[in-house]
Amino acid sequence: MSQTSEFYEARAREAEEHASKATLENVRERNLVAAKTWQGLADQARRVMENRAARAAGEATDLGTGPTTAG
Template sequence: MSQGYKFYAARAVEAKAEAAEATLENVRLRALRSEAIWLQLADHARKVEADREKARREKEAKPHGWPL
């Protein structure tokens, strides 16, 4: 099973906290880049989940016997 929105969002929160606690600038910047990537992954996962749900609803709404 692929990772979902909640997993990616939690990693983003962790990266943000790491950035806030960092004393070295390069560590802070790395954590901020990680946060940005985790947020992008979370957004993508949310969109994929929404698309799957939409496809499932559309499939259920079609009368049986219709071509896909």
């Protein structure tokens, strides 16, 4: 199942919020690590979408400039 960068960013914000409210150091650290991981996933998902869009745009351009066959 593919998730959007917005989903991952929301989880990162949620983990940061939990970290800021944590009273135990290990819980705070766990949530900060989770936030960093979620943000990394969001960044990766955004890059994937950008690459797909660029590739699709390139393929659309290629369709109009490809060699023609005489028949």
